[in-house]
Amino acid sequence: MFYVSPKGNDNNPGTIDQPFLTLAKAVEETRKSNAEKKIILESGTYDNTHVTLDQRDSGLFIGSLNCYKNKPVLRGGIKATGWQHEGGDLYSLKLPLEVPTDTRILEINGSLKPRTRFPQTGFAKHLIEYEVIWLSTSGGGFETMPTDAERNQLVYDPADIPADFDWRDTEVSVMHRWDESLVCVQSHDAANHKIKFSTLCGNPPGSFKVQEFVVWNSAYNMAPGHWRVDKTTRTIYYRALPGESMTNPHTYLPIHNTIIKISDTVKDLKIENLSFSTTVSPLVNIHYHKANMPNTYGTMDIPGAIDSTSTLTNCEFTNLDFNNIGGWGIRLNGENSSINVKKCTVANSGGGGIRIKNGKDSNVIANEVRNIGLVHYSAIAIYISGCNVCENIVENAPYTGISLTDGPGTVMENNQVRKVMQILNDGAGIYATFGDNGIMRGNIVENIPHTGHPHSQRHGLYIDEQANGWIAEGNITINCTSAFLSHMNYKGGNTIRNNVFASHEGDVMLLLMRCNDHAVAGNTFHAKGAVIFVGNESGITQFEDNNIYSATGKIQQIHVNYDYEWGTPTVMDNPIPLNP
Numbered sequence: 129m130f131y132v133s134p135k136g137n138d139n140n141p142g143t144i145d146q147p148f149l150t151l152a153k154a155v156e157e158t159r160k161s162n163a164e165k166k167i168i169l170e171s172g173t174y175d176n177t178h179v180t181l182d183q184r185d186s187g188l189f190i191g192s193l194n195c196y197k198n199k200p201v202l203r204g205g206i207k208a209t210g211w212q213h214e215g216g217d218l219y220s221l222k223l224p225l226e227v228p229t230d231t232r233i234l235e236i237n238g239s240l241k242p243r244t245r246f247p248q249t250g251f252a253k254h255l256i257e258y259e260v261i262w263l264s265t266s267g268g269g270f271e272t273m274p275t276d277a278e279r280n281q282l283v284y285d286p287a288d289i290p291a292d293f294d295w296r297d298t299e300v301s302v303m304h305r306w307d308e309s310l311v312c313v314q315s316h317d318a319a320n321h322k323i324k325f326s327t328l329c330g331n332p333p334g335s336f337k338v339q340e341f342v343v344w345n346s347a348y349n350m351a352p353g354h355w356r357v358d359k360t361t362r363t364i365y366y367r368a369l370p371g372e373s374m375t376n377p378h379t380y381l382p383i384h385n386t387i388i389k390i391s392d393t394v395k396d397l398k399i400e401n402l403s404f405s406t407t408v409s410p411l412v413n414i415h416y417h418k419a420n421m422p423n424t425y426g427t428m429d430i431p432g433a434i435d436s437t438s439t440l441t442n443c444e445f446t447n448l449d450f451n452n453i454g455g456w457g458i459r460l461n462g463e464n465s466s467i468n469v470k471k472c473t474v475a476n477s478g479g480g481g482i483r484i485k486n487g488k489d490s491n492v493i494a495n496e497v498r499n500i501g502l503v504h505y506s507a508i509a510i511y512i513s514g515c516n517v518c519e520n521i522v523e524n525a526p527y528t529g530i531s532l533t534d535g536p537g538t539v540m541e542n543n544q545v546r547k548v549m550q551i552l553n554d555g556a557g558i559y560a561t562f563g564d565n566g567i568m569r570g571n572i573v574e575n576i577p578h579t580g581h582p583h584s585q586r587h588g589l590y591i592d593e594q595a596n597g598w599i600a601e602g603n604i605t606i607n608c609t610s611a612f613l614s615h616m617n618y619k620g621g622n623t624i625r626n627n628v629f630a631s632h633e634g635d636v637m638l639l640l641m642r643c644n645d646h647a648v649a650g651n652t653f654h655a656k657g658a659v660i661f662v663g664n665e666s667g668i669t670q671f672e673d674n675n676i677y678s679a680t681g682k683i684q685q686i687h688v689n690y691d692y693e694w695g696t697p698t699v700m701d702n703p704i705p706l707n708p
Contacts (some may be wrong), residue, residue, distance in 0.1 A: 129164075134172035143299040144168075151190070151202065153177045156344050159184045168192060168400065178446035179385040182392035189390075190196040191400035199449060205233075205406035205431065212666065216366070217352060219374050221364045221522040224369075227381045229359040230312075230632075232409040232503050233454045233478060234366070235380040240452050240476050240502060241366065244356045246343040251303065252288040254341055255321075256334035256524040262673030264616065266562075266593050269422075272610075278332040280311075281324045282341065294347040295323065297359045299411075301344065302329050305336035306527070306554040307424045307506035307587075310411060330414040330422035382408040382454055390436035395445040404433040407479035409454030426508040426531060430479040432459030439704040442466040448473075454503065455479035465489055467515070472496075479494040480502030480511055481522075487515035487535070494519045501526040505551050513563075518542055526551035529573070531559045538566040546574045556590030557608065564619075565597040571604075577607035587613045587639075589630070591622055605629050611653075613639040614646060614667070623667065630654040640667030641688065649673050658682035 132154050136147035148154050149593040151167065153173065158165040165188040181188070192200050206227070212220045217502070223229065234241045239350070246252070258278065261271040282302065302309045316323050328426045346354045346367075355366040368374050385408045394504070414422050432626040433453050450457030450473065454482040457474035460467060461483065461575065468492035474481035474497045481497030484490055492515050501507035510520040514535030522545045529545035532538055535638035538560070541669050545557035557573030560566055573588040588608030591598050593616040600622065605611040611629035614622055621644055629636050629651065636655040640646050640663035647670035659678045661668075666686065676683055 129166040129168065130157055131168050131170065132174075133170040134174060146594065150174070150295075152456055154186075155179050155181070155185065158188060163608060169202075171198040173198055173201045173203060173257040175203050175206050176383060177387050177436075178204060178389070179387075180389045180391050181394060181397070182390075182685060183394060185397065186393075187397075189398045191398070191403070192402060194401055196447075198402055199406055201403040202387050203380060203402075203406040204387045204408070204453075205382035208379045208381050209376070211366075211377065211379070212542075213374070217370075218350075219366050219368060221366070223357070223362040223364060223378065224381070225649070226383050228408065228647050229357060229362055229385075230411070231357060231381060232575070233382045233406070233452070234355050234364065235406060235452045236366070236377050238378065238452075241353060241355050242502070243344050244346055244348075244354045246293070246346055246348060247288075248349075248351055250495060251340035251342055252284060253286045254282040254302075254333055256282050256332070256339065258332040258334035260332075260335070262336065266616070272485060274332045274335075275282040275297050277327060279328040279330075281322060282333040283320065283322045284341075286321050287399070289321070290348065291318075292344055292348070293343075295343075296347070297357065298346050299344045300325070301340050301342045302333050303340040303342075303507060303552070304331045304424075304605070305338055306552055307426075308504070308552070309330070309414065309424070310504060312411065327411065328414060330424035380406045380452075382406045384408060385410055385431045385455065386435040387435060388434045390434075390438055390440065393439040393441075394436075394443065394491050395441045395631050397440070398446070399434065399448065400446045401448070401452065403449040405450070405452045407431075407433050407454045407691045424506065425533075426459065426511045426528070427455075427479050427504045427506055428483070428485075428511070429481055430455040430459070430504060432456030432479075432483065432506075434458045434460075436464075437461045437462045443468075444536075445469045445472060447471045450474040451476055451480075453477045453479075456466045456483050456507075457481050457497075459483040460487070461485045467491075468493070473498075474509075474620065475499055476502065477507070480504075480507040481509040483508075483511045484515050487512055490515040492517045495595075497520045497525075498522070499524045502550075509545075509548070512538075514538065521543070522557075523547055524550070528555035528559050529557045531668050532566070533553075533560075535563045536565050537547045538563055538633055538653045540566065540568045542570045544572045544574075549576050554585045556587040556613070557605070558588075559590040559592065560595050560598065561592035562594050564595065566599075567593065568598065568600040568603055570602045572604040572606070573603070573608055574694065576605075576608040576610070585613075585616045586610060589613070590615070592616065594619070596620045596622065599625070601625045603627045607631050610636050610639060613641065614643050615639075615641045617643040617646075621647065623647045624649075624651060626650040628652045628654070632656055635660055636676065637662055641664060643667050651675070653680065662686045662688065 130142035131147035588605035
């Protein structure tokens with residue numbers, strides 16, 4: 129057993145009375161023994177922390193004796209000083225040499241400050257229309273491969289962008305349907321209103337009929353509480369909020385993408401009772417992992433404060449806090465089995481919350497994830513494959529709350545999801561795809577914004593492509609206009625029973641699109657507006673014992689063809705009896 133303290137020294141023996149200073153030194157010492165491996169960190173802050181674990185660290189425990197209060201804080205960055213007053217409410221800070229100029233995270237007095245954004249709210253509109261047909265994910269992506277030229281430039285409407293706009297050092301979020309591309313501006317052609325990117329977008333601008341974008345890090349019309357970095361002079365500029373003191377503020381800047389990186393096969397690792405903060409939010413080089421499909425879904429390539437792309441077995445991550453980080457809290461992106469992530473909290477992240485890929489016999493239980501996607505809009509709060517995900521709380525996210533991709537027999541149970549899908553489309557509070565015979569049970573999903581079908585595709589519960597044999601039961605959606613969508617379940621039907629779909633604000637919709645043989649039984653539909661059932665004729669084969677109430681008295685069935693494209697649906701000539 130070795131001890132680490134902010135008051136320690138790496139020349140010490142690592143005892144409780146003479147602790148080490150750094151986690152890296154303690155890890156190095158544990159590798160010299162085959163005995164039980166345990167590292168205890170004392171309370172305090174550990175700046176500039178980055179360690180890499182490998183197979184030599186199997187069986188290692190890293191944690192503290194403080195379960196809830198005064199947890200040790202591991203930071204992937206450093207504290208910066210030297211703010212200069214530039215006049216008025218504008219201040220400047222020279223970047224320390226260790227800090228990259230493309231930093232996207234700035235913490236002042238405990239809170240993340242947003243970068244300059246244009247427009248300050250909403251989105252600008254570009255003029256690119258990309259007409260290549262999307263064949264679906266399982267269908268192979270785009271009908272033809274996008275070219276580099278189609279992926280690295282856009283033409284904007286000069287009515288949206290002022291002529292004196294400062295394009296130096298800017299980045300752009302190019303919005304797509306269920307994701308976005310964050311890219312750097314390489315050049316600006318003012319005469320033709322064209323910007324060219326130094327990296328490629330994941331999807332071409334204008335694909336999926338989405339023509340929105342946001343510009344970051346411009347000096348133009350800088351709002352109070354926002355900051356930007358001048359990469360040439362290596363200077364951060366920050367415009368203080370009214371009444372905000374800039375006299376020696378606590379300022380932290382990130383250096384490392386990860387704090388604990390796992391680079392090799394590791395077994396029986398336990399990390400408990402620690403806090404993590406201040407990691408880099410990087411750009412990623414988006415590649416096409418299949419013929420015509422970008423590897424962009426859910427910011428899967430953004431690293432985590434705890435990060436692995438290797439094989440983990442029988443590992444536990446318990447009672448950890450992640451706050452003010454650039455990417456994921458935990459991202460385990462390799463082959464995993466018997467992983468447990470329990471009672472962790474992720475808040476204020478540039479990326480997502482918890483990501484476990486290939487999580488055989490794994491569980492994500494009783495975690496809380498709030499206020500994510502501050503840099504990358506397509507971030508997902510909890511993104512898993514093969515794991516059971518139960519009793520988690522998710523709140524405030526620009527995209528999907530809980531997402532399952534792959535993994536038969538998965539249980540998604542007793543989770544609470546609120547105020548997600550705030551920016552992107554084609555997602556849900558709880559979403560599942562490419563995995564059969566799962567269960568959605570006892571979940572509560574609240575307040576998913578929706579502006580009407582089909583242009584806004586934001587749903588409470590969503591069972592998507594090739595997810596068959598699912599049971600959705602005992603769930604409650606509240607103020608989710610599109611309460612439930614089942615989509616492209618080609619092999620067979622799903623069962624939707626004993627749920628409550630309620631809206632105190634407007635309509636409630638059940639959508640069964642490009643799917644067959646669904647049983648809809650024992651559900652309660654309760655709406656201030658209309659109750660609407662949308663789908664193809666073969667979508668429902670059992671519809672019984674459902675309680676349907678519309679305060680306006682409007683109960684409607686809408687028919688779309690099996691091979692539909694999102695467009696204006698028509699009312700069915702011979703609707704299925706609803707038996708209200």
